[in-house]
Amino acid sequence: MAQVLEFKLPDLGEGLTEAEIVRWMVEVGDVVAVDQPVVEVETAKAMVEVPCPYGGVVTARFGEEGAELPVGAPLLTVAVGEPAESAGPAGATGATGPAGPAGPAGSTDGAGAARSAGEQPARGSGAGGEGAGEAKGSGNVLVGYGTSEAPARRRRVRPQRTASAAPARAGRTNGRTNGRVRSAEPADGPVPVISPLVRRLARQNGLDLRELTGSGPDGLILRADVEYALRAAAARGGTTAAHEAAAAPHPAGQLRAPAPALVGGQPPAEVRTPLKGVRGAVADKLSRSRREIPDATCWVDADATELMRARAAMNAAGGPKISLVALLARICTAALARFPELNSTVDTEAGEIVRFGHVHLGFAAQTDRGLVVPVVRDAHARDAEELTAEFARLTEAARAGRLTPGELTGGTFTLNNYGVFGVDGSTPIINHPEAAMLGVGRIVPKPWVHEGELAARQVVQLSLTFDHRVCDGGTAGGFLRYVADCVEQPAVLLRTL
Structure with a gap:
């Protein structure tokens, strides 16, 4: 007989304890294959598609879209193996949707349909007379979570709902394909949506x-x-x-229209946004940074005309185009090699300053989901072309909501290009637990004394916010001055390569 296995929300890694259900990818009664994605969840770090380690018929779902579940809470149950002749797919308490696909009243072919479609049961699971045998997970890994052997437990299989429930299901499946939700999609294809x-x-x-x-x-x-x-x-x-x-x-x-006008002389209703998901994670991290880090900021204006000319010359020479942020990242890593105190963190429990031997460079990226900080691993070991490609890849993944928790953690220093918002300067909050952040404003023509004469030059404001526990103003000022020198005279950077 069929064995009903419970799949729980796995440990998504990086200390995450809960996730919000964004979209169910299967319905109750659907046939799923081993490691098929069944639900899309949003954590404080990223959007993740969760695969099910068991193959069979979905008998129950737990939680509606928008609900938050803790790690270890049941996600769904799957009937694995051949079901008993007198019973249909289970309709466990808490399931959303009908108990299974409608066939002749009082009968079901759920697991049989799985076999006829070529779907294989979970590794190690029995079939036929061995349905009560041992069922195992796929063994694949999801963000630090390894699917393991299924618990040796059974659930009573409830009878299938009567055929009277079929019309209601048929009405609800309008706009679905194979029982899966295709919300906001026309019959001739999906709507092009960013996330x-x-x-x-x-x-x-x-x-x-x-x-x-x-x-x-x-x-x-x-x-x-x-x-x-x-x-x-x-x-x-x-x-x-x-x-x-x-x-x-x-x-x-x-795109950003003005606030709606008064309707009937009444102001628009207030809008409340829950501090959860990415927004909640950002709020927690920034609040902790303000509480724990005694930060200070210094800034300087720099003539970026030569840097812009150097970039234009590099791109005119052929080959992959070099982005401005990649050049700024290259300058950052060279500056951190000279002033390693800023590539560190404070271990408050041990009472120690931990200085890193590598540079994992974070960069602030504004997305539809809010502000995220993807991390370029080993930025110190990459050239401008490699940095350009990695920035582009991570930015695209951030905007599409595909960043993994590992790509959003572990940074040692952050580069914040807020000039893309059309502003000159800022005093950013340090990305805890890092010790410093370099901010770059917009590059605009301004009057500037160049070689003793007044000229229009491309000027940028650079700011450095640093943890005053890891260094004093002299070190921070030396770092920022070196960055400004490289921006003004890119040849300075060649001496450190």
Whole structure:
């Protein structure tokens, strides 16, 4: 007979203790293969697709989309092996959706369908007369979690629901393919959406993505497009207006529309956003940084004209293009080699300053999910081309919500290019538990005394926020001055290569 196995939310690594269900990828009654992704969850670090280590028929799901589950909580149950002749897939308490695919009343072929579709049961699981035998997980690893042998336990298989439940299921499966949710997707293909979070935002507000025209590349629907449509709806008093406003693309400069006007003389209702997920993790880290780190900031204006010319010459020579942030990262690693005190952390429990021998360079990236800091491993050992490629890869993964927890942790120093927001300067909060952060403002033409004469030069403001416990102002000033010298005269950098 069939063995019903319970799959729990695995340990996602990096000390994460909970995750939010973003999207279920299977329905109750679906046939799943070993290691098939079954649910997409969002942690404080990244978006993760969780694969199920068992193959069989899904008999129960635990938790609705948007619910938070602790690590170790049940995610779903799967019927593995051949079921008993007189029973159908189990409908365990807490399941969402029907108990299984509707067949003749009182009968089921759930596990048989798995075999007919070529799906293999979990390794080591019995079939037929060995259905009660030992079932094992796939053994694959998910972010530090190894699927292990399934517990030797059974659950009573409940009878299948009556055929009267079939029409309700048929009504709910409108817009699904093979029983899986295809929310906000037309029959002829998926809607181009940048991330599942955009889908969820539209779904929670009753907005049909098929009626939006995206402003991203190739019509990609961005979060800004959805927010623009929702603001239009709030201003006009209904979701119909949002659909009308979203039917045509809006100029990029109008993605962030002004606050909705008063409707009937009343201000718009207040909006409350839970501090959870990425936003909650950012809030916790920044609060801890302010509590624990006695930081100080110094800054300097630098003439970046020669750096911009050097980059233009490098890119004109052919080969892969070099990004400006890659050159700034190269300057950072050279400066940290001269001033290693800033490539460190404070171990408060041991009462020690820990200086690192490697540079894992974090960089601030603004995404639809909020501010994240991907980490370039061993940045000190990469040249400008390698740094450009790695920055591009991590930035794309960040915007798509595909960064793993390992790509978001372990940084030793952070480079923050806030000039992309059109601002000159900032006093950033250190990315705890690091000891320093270099900020780079926008590069703009300004009057500058060059070689004794007033000229228009490309000027940038550089700022360094540092933990005053790891060094004094002399060290911090020396680091920042060296960075500025390399920006003004890139040839200075050659002496350290």
